[in-house]
Amino acid sequence: MAAKTKYYVIWVGHKTGIVDNWEECNRRIKGYKGARYKSYKTLAEAQKAYESPWSDNIATPHKKALDKAEKKLFGSKPILESLAVDAACSGNPGPMEYRGVHVKTKEVWFHVKFPLGTNNIGEFLAIVHGLAELKRRNVNIPIYSDSRTAMSWVKKKKCTTLLERNKQTEQLFKMIHRAEVWLQNNNYQQPLLKWETENWGEIPADFGRK
Numbered sequence: 001m002a003a004k005t006k007y008y009v010i011w012v013g014h015k016t017g018i019v020d021n022w023e024e025c026n027r028r029i030k031g032y033k034g035a036r037y038k039s040y041k042t043l044a045e046a047q048k049a050y051e052s053p054w055s056d057n058i059a060t061p062h063k064k065a066l067d068k069a070e071k072k073l074f075g076s077k078p079i080l081e082s083l084a085v086d087a088a089c090s091g092n093p094g095p096m097e098y099r100g101v102h103v104k105t106k107e108v109w110f111h112v113k114f115p116l117g118t119n120n121i122g123e124f125l126a127i128v129h130g131l132a133e134l135k136r137r138n139v140n141i142p143i144y145s146d147s148r149t150a151m152s153w154v155k156k157k158k159c160t161t162l163l164e165r166n167k168q169t170e171q172l173f174k175m176i177h178r179a180e181v182w183l184q185n186n187n188y189q190q191p192l193l194k195w196e197t198e199n200w201g202e203i204p205a206d207f208g209r210k
Contacts, residue, residue: 087122123150
């Protein structure tokens with residue numbers, strides 16, 4: 001019986017990317033100090049993982065310590081005077097939308113739709129839109145997101161999606177570029193916090209399509 005194919009994601013190494021055999025993966029990481037890689041059963045899982053930072057996929061003591069410190073600083077309950085953002089995608093890629101909802105009042109502050117996108121892109125755009133909206137309103141409150149991938153993209157000021165740029169996605173990529181430029185040209189003081197779904201339930205901006 002032939003061995004099942006594994007897909008290896010290399011985030012840090014001599015050459016990054018996704019490969020379908022250990023020999024090539026080993027060539028890319030061997031002798032590289034601090035290499036970060038992980039295997040997945042399907043190509044779809046590997047592609048999704050590669051779009052996010054390695055720290056979201058490989059547990060480390062440092063990451064656990066950061067999560068614990070954040071909870072200690074901001075408490076075990078969500079801050080009601082805050083903005084929650086979320087995205088939904090019918091398929092991946094597929095029709096995508098995102099929105100921002102004020103946590104205390106449940107008022108929808110913005111809602112944007114695109115004919116084609118991915119959930120991660122929607123989450124990224126939602127956060128940046130939220131930051132811009134808070135600046136426009138001159139409001140200093142936290143933003144909650146349940147996507148560590150999107151939060152990491154915002155911190156890097158770069159949306160590292162694998163979605164193909166074509167006629168269908170051209171407007172979406174223009175919006176992504178606009179968001180990246182905004183992050184590069186604007187400073188923000190509002191805390192960007194992780195919504196703890198397991199403890200608090202679904203984020204208030206959730207579209208309810210689970």
